[in-house]
Amino acid sequence: MLRFGILSTAKIGRELVVPAIQDAENCVVTAIASRDLSKAREMADRFSVPHAFGSYEDMLASDLIDAVYIPLPTSQHVEWTIKAANAGKHVLCEKPIALKAAEIDALIEARDRNKVLVSEAYMVTYSPVWRKVRSLLAEGAIGKLRHVQGAFTYYNRDAGNMRNKPELGGGGLPDIGVYPTISTRFATGKEPLRVQANTDRDPEFGTDIYSSVRADFGDFELSFYISTQLAARQIMVFHGDKGFIEVKSPFNADRYGAEELELTNQNHSQSQLFRFQDARQYKLEAEAFSRAAKGEKEDVVTLESSVNNQKLIDAIYRASEKDGWEPV
Secondary structure, eight states, X not given: OEEEEEESOOHHIIIIIHHHHHHSSSEEEEEEEOSSHHHHHHHHHHTTOSEXXXXXXXXXXXXXXXXXXXXSXXXXXXXXXXXXXXXXXXXXXXXXXXXXXXXXXXXXXXXXXXXXXXXXXXXXXXXXXXXXXXXXXXXXXXXXXXXXXXXXXXXXXXXXXXXXXXXXXXXXXXXXXXXXXXXXXXHHOOOOOEEEXXXXXXXXXXXXXXXXXXXXXXXXXXXXXXXXXXXXXXXXXXXXXXXXEEXXXXXXXXXXXXXXXXXXXXXXXXXXXXXXTTOOHHHHHHHHHHHHHXXXXXXXXXXXXXXXXXXXXXXXXXXXXXXXXXXX
């Protein structure tokens, strides 16, 4: 069993990732760390975790853990990923792992020097829904792919939420803009060449709250919009000359609808609905990461892929400041 330490008591860890690790077949949570020992003990007791630490440094120095999961605010991801790698721990870090593509170079260096696994936690790439999309595209189920369309929105104007704090790495593109990009890249195996974009910022918070994006992948285009101040919606559609694939609730199926996709042919005379009951993508992510950490062959998100995804997000910000195309 790969022994995980959890670096903070953040909500995503408490509600989604820690329960998934505890339910996984090949890993377990052994320790919780917080800057407040009482919070670490409270969370450890909740999940029957044997060890609690009152500092991140103490947990990283411990031989009780083999790997860390990092759900800290985005602005702290690079710092603590490097510290964990330097402590000889494998690292599963929440997305985005960095706020600039250039920052990931230091993570690659730390990974290679310490001979550990470092992976960005894009749970969608482990989902059977997205693996089915990838296989359908590869087998030509919709013919020649011409356009990918997507949306990811929610409404949040809580001034105390980290998503609305620029100093913590808040903003719509870091939080949810990364999902249409990673899922399109994962499903198609293609990389974008250039991008156009419009982005609006909240006058009070200073964070980006809406972006409309057009990305040129050469053989096809990706167009999507994201917002942190619109009614909640998720959708991804892959449109080809022989049909299209609609992913109904592509990123957070438990909150936005059923885990399913629909394949429709050219003239709508035939459609197939693929349902995935309780796919549990966070559990699958933990198990795949654990296998890879033990040296088994496994398809996990590499830092090299993270660089390419962040390059697109960086380009969207640049494109939002100009008219016309911006190279990725």
